[in-house]
Amino acid sequence: ETGVTQTPRHLVMGMTNKKSLKCEQHLGHNAMYWYKQSAKKPLELMFVYNFKEQTENNSVPSRFSPECPNSSHLFLHLHTLQPEDSALYLCASSPRQLAGGLNKNIQYFGAGTRLSVL
Amino acid sequence: GQQLNQSPQSMFIQEGEDVSMNCTSSSIFNTWLWYKQEPGEGPVLLIALYKAGELTSNGRLTAQFGITRKDSFLNISASIPSDVGIYFCAGHFNSNSGYALNFGKGTSLLVTP
Numbered sequence A: 001e002t003g004v005t006q007t008p009r010h011l012v013m014g015m016t017n018k019k020s021l022k023c024e025q026h027l028g029h030n031a032m033y034w035y036k037q038s039a040k041k042p043l044e045l046m047f048v049y050n051f052k053e054q055t056e057n058n059s060v061p062s063r064f065s066p067e068c069p070n071s072s073h074l075f076l077h078l079h080t081l082q083p084e085d086s087a088l089y090l091c092a093s094s095p096r097q098l099a100g101g102l103n104k105n106i107q108y109f110g111a112g113t114r115l116s117v118l
Numbered sequence B: 001g002q003q004l005n006q007s008p009q010s011m012f013i014q015e016g017e018d019v020s021m022n023c024t025s026s027s028i029f030n031t032w033l034w035y036k037q038e039p040g041e042g043p044v045l046l047i048a049l050y051k052a053g054e055l056t057s058n059g060r061l062t063a064q065f066g067i068t069r070k071d072s073f074l075n076i077s078a079s080i081p082s083d084v085g086i087y088f089c090a091g092h093f094n095s096n097s098g099y100a101l102n103f104g105k106g107t108s109l110l111v112t113p
Helices: none
Strands: A004-007 A010-013 A018-025 A031-037 A044-050 A053-057 A064-070 A073-079 A087-094 A113-117 B005-007 B010-014 B019-024 B031-037 B044-049 B055-058 B061-065 B071-076 B085-092 B107-112
Touching: A004 A087, A010 A018, A018 A031, A018 A087, A031 A073, A044 A064, A044 A073, A053 A064, B010 B019, B019 B085, B031 B061, B031 B071, B044 B055, B044 B061, B044 B071, B071 B085
Parallel strands: A010 A113, B010 B107
Antiparallel strands: A004 A018, A018 A073, A031 A044, A031 A087, A044 A053, A064 A073, A087 A113, B005 B019, B019 B071, B031 B044, B031 B085, B055 B061, B061 B071, B085 B107
16 A cells, blocks of 8 residues: 555546546645556656646646646546557655755655556 | 666566666666556555665665666565566656656566466
């Protein structure tokens, strides 16, 4: 148990569906992340939120829409996905970044949502 | 982000053998992390390294932060079947470059009894 919980664990959706992935962290962290993991590729960073503000968007298509209502919760809203979007979607969190301090940036991952787009 | 070169891509060994894997980058990092991912789970942190030359152990695992700050290795001694999984290295430069971790493609480890 890493303290980062993702739901659902598995999701099958059609290309015209709308669904949402949820991530919740119980570690008191202030930064949260969405990653995409496809077979034989490095983890791809999608979005970063720090203190609820989006700080990075790695050229992710608009059919993926993140939402961070507070420091403990992160959502990924999915709409009109393509079959190539099928992958494991991982959420991670990391501790507060101290001003002037070393950014140790240890990220703790959830178990992921296995998404299949038909 | 920076692409990390992780090798070997996969290893198939017998229980009791020692394992070594490494990661190199074209850029320097201030932090090196090693994660393990088992089937159906997310990556779990094994070891974190923060200083060039640092050597850190976690049970049968030992990792080192290379002197050039562009590489790191992970060793597993006396492997056991539960060591099976994919091992990822990840590197990060200091806060000015944001929060992104750069990941290797992983080393897939299989251990036979």
